[in-house]
Amino acid sequence: MTERSRPRLNIGAVRSTFAPWADPTAKPLVRFENVVKRFDGETAVNGVSLDIYPGEFFALLGPSGCGKTTLMRLLAGFETPDEGRVLLAGEDLAGKRPHERPVNMMFQSYALFPHLSVERNIAFGLKQQGMPKDEIAARVSEMLSLVRLDGLAKRKPHQLSGGQRQRVALARAIAPRPKMLLLDEPLAALDKKLREETQWELMALQQQLGMTFLIVTHDQEEAMVTADRIAVMRSGQIVQMGRPADVYEAPNSRYVADFIGDVNIFEGVAEHADGLSVRLASAESPQGFDIVEDDRIPLGSTAWLAVRPEKILVHLDEPPPGPNRMAGKVADIGYLGDWTTYLVELESGRTIRAARANATRFVDRPVDWDDQVWLTFARDAGVVLTQ
Amino acid sequence: MKARRDRTSLTALAPFLWLGLFFLFPFLLVAKLSLSETALAMPPYAPRLDWSQGIAGLKAFLAGLDFETYARLPTDRLYVVAYLSSLKFAGVATFILLLLGYPLAYAMARCTPSVRRALLMAVILPFWTSFLIRVYALIGILKPEGLLNVALRAVGLGPVSLLNTDTAIYIGLVYAYLPFMVLPLYAVLERQQHDLLEAAADLGCTPLEAFWRVTFPLSLPGVAAGSLLCFIPMVGEFVIPDLLGGSSTLMLGKTIWTEFFANRDWPAASAVAIVLLFTLVIPIVLYQRQQAKLTELGR
Numbered sequence: 001m002t003e004r005s006r007p008r009l010n011i012g013a014v015r016s017t018f019a020p021w022a023d024p025t026a027k028p029l030v031r032f033e034n035v036v037k038r039f040d041g042e043t044a045v046n047g048v049s050l051d052i053y054p055g056e057f058f059a060l061l062g063p064s065g066c067g068k069t070t071l072m073r074l075l076a077g078f079e080t081p082d083e084g085r086v087l088l089a090g091e092d093l094a095g096k097r098p099h100e101r102p103v104n105m106m107f108q109s110y111a112l113f114p115h116l117s118v119e120r121n122i123a124f125g126l127k128q129q130g131m132p133k134d135e136i137a138a139r140v141s142e143m144l145s146l147v148r149l150d151g152l153a154k155r156k157p158h159q160l161s162g163g164q165r166q167r168v169a170l171a172r173a174i175a176p177r178p179k180m181l182l183l184d185e186p187l188a189a190l191d192k193k194l195r196e197e198t199q200w201e202l203m204a205l206q207q208q209l210g211m212t213f214l215i216v217t218h219d220q221e222e223a224m225v226t227a228d229r230i231a232v233m234r235s236g237q238i239v240q241m242g243r244p245a246d247v248y249e250a251p252n253s254r255y256v257a258d259f260i261g262d263v264n265i266f267e268g269v270a271e272h273a274d275g276l277s278v279r280l281a282s283a284e285s286p287q288g289f290d291i292v293e294d295d296r297i298p299l300g301s302t303a304w305l306a307v308r309p310e311k312i313l314v315h316l317d318e319p320p321p322g323p324n325r326m327a328g329k330v331a332d333i334g335y336l337g338d339w340t341t342y343l344v345e346l347e348s349g350r351t352i353r354a355a356r357a358n359a360t361r362f363v364d365r366p367v368d369w370d371d372q373v374w375l376t377f378a379r380d381a382g383v384v385l386t387q
Numbered sequence: 388m389k390a391r392r393d394r395t396s397l398t399a400l401a402p403f404l405w406l407g408l409f410f411l412f413p414f415l416l417v418a419k420l421s422l423s424e425t426a427l428a429m430p431p432y433a434p435r436l437d438w439s440q441g442i443a444g445l446k447a448f449l450a451g452l453d454f455e456t457y458a459r460l461p462t463d464r465l466y467v468v469a470y471l472s473s474l475k476f477a478g479v480a481t482f483i484l485l486l487l488g489y490p491l492a493y494a495m496a497r498c499t500p501s502v503r504r505a506l507l508m509a510v511i512l513p514f515w516t517s518f519l520i521r522v523y524a525l526i527g528i529l530k531p532e533g534l535l536n537v538a539l540r541a542v543g544l545g546p547v548s549l550l551n552t553d554t555a556i557y558i559g560l561v562y563a564y565l566p567f568m569v570l571p572l573y574a575v576l577e578r579q580q581h582d583l584l585e586a587a588a589d590l591g592c593t594p595l596e597a598f599w600r601v602t603f604p605l606s607l608p609g610v611a612a613g614s615l616l617c618f619i620p621m622v623g624e625f626v627i628p629d630l631l632g633g634s635s636t637l638m639l640g641k642t643i644w645t646e647f648f649a650n651r652d653w654p655a656a657s658a659v660a661i662v663l664l665f666t667l668v669i670p671i672v673l674y675q676r677q678q679a680k681l682t683e684l685g686r
């Protein structure tokens with residue numbers, strides 16, 4: 001939960017200069033064109049168009065059942081689209097069987113071959129390519145050290161821990177040097193600590209190999225940490241696509257704002273716009289909300305203001321009256337060590353989340369349960385959403 | 388605590404009692420018989436243990452036992468031929484069963500659940516009638532004026548005489564033992580994860596290559612289990628060669644029967660049975676090793 005609050009322009013900025021999607025001359029490695037996939041009349045993927053560029057670490061993010069795995073399987077060749085096309089390096093993949101496609105998949109279940117040792121699992125794809133024996137041996141030992149499994153070459157999968165199995169699955173999928181690696185919930189089966197470590201390792205690995213990665217996950221933190229770009233999915237459609245920072249700080253709908261990180265959403269009516277800011281009349285704040293907003297919002301229409309908890313300040317002393325100010329009582333405090341989350345109950349009965357980094361070990365006046373507090377946020381702290 | 392331990396040890400004892408009573412005791416009896424000699428008496432063997440003479444009687448009895456019957460076995464062509472032909476019948480039939488049973492089990496494991504239920508039923512259903520009746524039904528089909536020849540005549544093909552031939556024995560063995568081959572194979576194939584095949588395809592295998600590199604090696608425990616489950620009882624099979632085979636067909640089951648009931652040579656029959664048993668110990672041990680492996684893989 002710590003990732004969500006890194007300042008703008010810093011988030012996901014592993015490579016701030018890497019942005020092939022913004023370059024009109026760049027050629028995508030993978031292109032989905034209006035892809036539709038139905039199962040027994042039920043639409044799992046509903047008109048997805050998507051470009052993924054060479055060297056990119058791309059994440060498909062969405063709740064369980066939204067069609068992420070299906071989209072990935074369409075690329076790997078295990079499903080065929082009912083409509084639309086899937087292209088790899090400009091070539092239509094229609095009619096190509098999975099074994100003919102130069103992409104490899106790391107299965108959510110790992111799907112390790114139980115009758116083969118670790119090294120023979122890793123060598124499986126290499127043998128299939130007809131690689132000479134000594135080259136296979138060299139590649140396998142290279143892979144083993146890459147995923148830090150040296151010494152376990154002779155083990156069978158059932159003699160490994162979950163984390164080790166995950167590494168074997170990864171090594172097996174990257175060993176044949178595919179054009180692209182597909183990872184279906186690669187970290188879902190690991191415990192939290194290992195998951196976090198592995199996220200960083202995956203990023204390092206992707207950089208080291210220069211390979212294009214497509215990761216499927218329902219875990220927003222996983223997507224935010226690892227990916228260059230994220231596509232947020234909902235019922236078979238992509239609802240927003242962009243860098244982690246863009247998706248987090250500039251969600252385009254209440255759904256995305258709510259799905260990625262925590263958010264407070266205030267409903268109101270757009271009242272006044274002077275070209276620079278919007279005044280949103282709302283029951284939650286006596287003087288309404290004042291927001292810098294670049295998009296034009298029709299006056300008199302209902303709009304929603306989304307403000308992240310860490311952008312809301314908690315005051316024990318009453319600040320001067322003005323917009324973006326709410327009064328309430330501390331109803332609950334969640335202490336996470338690095339962060340503290342305050343649940344503040346407004347007079348209207350509405351509960352607001354505010355979060356604060358515990359930057360110092362001691363505070364003069366700690367906020368306590370049932371304290372009367374005031375909440376404020378800056379004019380550029382929130383996003384106005386129209387859907 | 389004590390009472391509880393007693394109860395567990397009793398429970399553990401039960402199978403040993405069972406084995407002792409119904410396996411070890413008869414086995415010792417047969418072993419003893421095989422070390423005796425034929426005699427014109429009732430029962431037709433000597434020596435007899437005379438309890439009234441105490442230790443001396445036991446000593447005389449033990450002195451009367453020898454391995455002469457065993458020594459006689461390899462010199463008699465009849466036994467050697469019966470022994471080898473039993474192994475041949477069982478071996479060839481096992482191979483045919485594997486060729487027939489594997490595709491059947493594979494189809495069962497891969498088809499839709501409703502078709503699978505029907506196929507499973509078809510495999511198990513014959514068990515609901517007596518084995519003997521099914522063999523007699525086979526006679527009804529194979530005999531010169533039987534169903535098979537009637538059907539062949541109807542399509543203008545000449546009569547075939549199958550009854551009392553080796554072919555009839557193979558037909559009978561394969562028919563009777565097919566479920567014992569299919570069910571273990573089905574069990575391993577059905578349990579196999581589908582995503583393994585997808586992983587193989589993903590790593591460049593055509594469906595056929597995926598079968599040979601993944602499906603088949605993973606089904607080997609089932610192949611071994613099915614083969615041994617068929618081979619072991621088929622070596623000693625009596626009813627099928629007796630009813631379907633010709634008079635010249637020699638199989639150990641028949642030999643044992645003849646020695647016992649026709650020749651009244653109980654020691655010879657017992658010796659043949661013991662030799663058969665020890666031949667089968669090897670595949671039985673192999674089978675158990677496979678079973679242990681299967682359990683390990685199935686975790």
Ligand SMILES: Nc1ncnc2c1ncn2[C@@H]1O[C@H](COP(=O)(O)OP(=O)(O)O)[C@@H](O)[C@H]1O
Nearest residue numbers: 039043044062063064065066067068069070071
């Ligand atoms: N082989 C299939 N047969 C029928 N329905 C399927 C199949 N695969 C996926 N679905 C359905 O498609 C939808 C999307 O599934 P999936 O892509 O696995 O979602 P996600 O990976 O996002 O959790 C779900 O409603 C699921 O039930």
Ligand SMILES: [Mg+2]
Nearest residue numbers: 065068069185
């Ligand atoms: Mg999924």
